[in-house]
Amino acid sequence: MVLAKTKKPAAVPALNPQTCASRRSGDGVADTPPDLGKEVELRVYRDMLMIRRFEERAGQMYGMGLIGGFCHLYIGQEAVVVGMQLALKPGDQVITGYRDHGHMLACGMDPKGVMAELTGRRSGYSKGKGGSMHMFSVEKNFYGGHGIVAAQVSLGTGIAFANRYRQNRNVCLTYFGDGAANQGQVYESFNMAELWKLPVVYVIENNRYAMGTAVTRASAQADFSRRGLSFNIPGEQVDGMDVRAVKAAGDKAVAWCRAGNGPYILEMQTYRYRGHSMSDPAKYRTREEVDKVRHDQDPIEQVRNRLLAAKMSEQELKAIDAEVREIVNAAADFAQHDPEPDPAELYTDIYR
Numbered sequence: 001m002v003l004a005k006t007k008k009p010a011a012v013p014a015l016n017p018q019t020c021a022s023r024r025s026g027d028g029v030a031d032t033p034p035d036l037g038k039e040v041e042l043r044v045y046r047d048m049l050m051i052r053r054f055e056e057r058a059g060q061m062y063g064m065g066l067i068g069g070f071c072h073l074y075i076g077q078e079a080v081v082v083g084m085q086l087a088l089k090p091g092d093q094v095i096t097g098y099r100d101h102g103h104m105l106a107c108g109m110d111p112k113g114v115m116a117e118l119t120g121r122r123s124g125y126s127k128g129k130g131g132s133m134h135m136f137s138v139e140k141n142f143y144g145g146h147g148i149v150a151a152q153v154s155l156g157t158g159i160a161f162a163n164r165y166r167q168n169r170n171v172c173l174t175y176f177g178d179g180a181a182n183q184g185q186v187y188e189s190f191n192m193a194e195l196w197k198l199p200v201v202y203v204i205e206n207n208r209y210a211m212g213t214a215v216t217r218a219s220a221q222a223d224f225s226r227r228g229l230s231f232n233i234p235g236e237q238v239d240g241m242d243v244r245a246v247k248a249a250g251d252k253a254v255a256w257c258r259a260g261n262g263p264y265i266l267e268m269q270t271y272r273y274r275g276h277s278m279s280d281p282a283k284y285r286t287r288e289e290v291d292k293v294r295h296d297q298d299p300i301e302q303v304r305n306r307l308l309a310a311k312m313s314e315q316e317l318k319a320i321d322a323e324v325r326e327i328v329n330a331a332a333d334f335a336q337h338d339p340e341p342d343p344a345e346l347y348t349d350i351y352r
C-alpha cells in the first residue's frame with residue numbers, strides 16, 4: 001500500500017480550557033480545580049519560575065557554546081512537574097525521558113549540580129560525563145534522565161514492582177511524551193502493572209508534538225487517557241497548564257496507587273514553547289500558534305494573575321523573580337568555573 005504524502009501538517013486542535021480541566025476519561029465533565037491557598041500558590045509560582053529561568057539560561061549558554069550535546073528545554077510545561085510533585089510523599093520516585101531539567105529541579109536537586117552537568121564539569125550530577133539527558137539522584141529519588149524514547153516506562157514500572165515487593169507504600173511517577181506513548185514496551189508495561197497492581201502513575205505529557213510530528217499525524221487514538229482501557233487502567237485528561245488541576249489529579253492518582261489499586265494514567269495536556277531540542281527551528285508550526293498558548297494559557301502567568309488578584313503586589317512578585325534569578329546566576333557561574341573531569345574518569349562508572 002502506498003500512503004499518500006500530506007504536504008501540509010494536519011492542523012493541531014487547540015488546547016481547550018473548557019474541556020481539558022481534570023476529568024475522568026469518557027465522562028466529559030469538566031471540574032473547576034480547587035484553590036491551592038496563597039502559601040502553596042507562592043511556592044508553585046517560585047518553583048515554576050525557577051524552572052523557567054533555569055531553562056532560559058541553559059538555552060543562552062547552549063547558544064554560547066558552553067553546553068554541548070543534546071539539550072531539550074521544558075519551557076511551557078512547568079505546571080506538570082510542579083503540580084505533580086505536590087502530590088508526592090518522601091520516598092516516592094520520579095523517572096522521565098530526556099526533557100528532564102524541570103523534573104530534577106522539582107525533585108529538589110541542586111541547580112548548580114544540574115547546570116554543571118550541562119557544561120560537562122566534575123561537580124555535575126553525573127561527574128560531567130552524562131550531560132542533559134543522563135542525570136540521577138538516589139538521594140532525591142530521581143531515576144533519570146533517559147535518551148531512549150519510552151525506555152523509562154519499563155524502568156519506572158520496575159521501580160514500582162520493587163515498591164510492591166518491598167511493601168514500602170511508595171509510588172513511582174513515570175513521565176513520558178505523546179510520541180513515546182506509541183511505543184510497544186509501554187503496553188507490555190501497562191499489562192504487567194495492572195496484572196500485579198503496581199503503584200505507578202503514568203504521566204503522559206502531551207505537548208502536542210513528537211519532534212516535528214503533530215499528535216494528530218502520529219496517533220490513531222489521541223486521547224491518551226484511554227490508552228490503558230484494554231488493561232483496565234483508569235485514566236484522566238488534565239489541563240496541564242493549570243497547576244491546580246495537575247495537583248488535584250495527581251492527589252487522586254497517587255492515592256489510588258498508594259492504596260494498592262494498581263496503576264493510573266494521567267494525560268497532561270500541555271505545550272512546549274521551544275523547539276524539540278536546541279537544534280530544532282520548529283518550522284512545523286506557526287509563530288502565532290505558540291504565541292496564542294503563551295498569551296492565553298501560560299502556567300506561570302495564571303498563578304501570577306491569581307496572586308495579584310489576591311492583593312499580592314507587583315514588587316513582592318518581582319522580589320521572588322530576583323531571588324530566583326540570583327540562584328540561577330550562581331548556578332551558571334559555578335557551571336562555568338568548576339573544573340572539567342579528570343581524564344582518568346573515562347575509565348570509571350563503566351561496565352568492562
Ligand SMILES: Cc1ncc(C[n+]2csc(CCOP(=O)(O)OP(=O)(O)O)c2C)c(N)n1
Pocket residue numbers: 099147148149176177178179180181205207209210211276
Ligand atoms: C527508541 C527511540 N526512537 C526514536 C528516538 C528519536 N527521538 C527522540 S525524541 C523523539 C520524540 C518523542 O516525542 P514525545 O514522546 O512526544 O516527547 P517530547 O519530546 O515531546 O517531550 C524521538 C522520535 C529515540 N531517542 N529513541
Ligand SMILES: [Mg+2]
Pocket residue numbers: 177178179205206207208209210211
Ligand atoms: Mg511530545
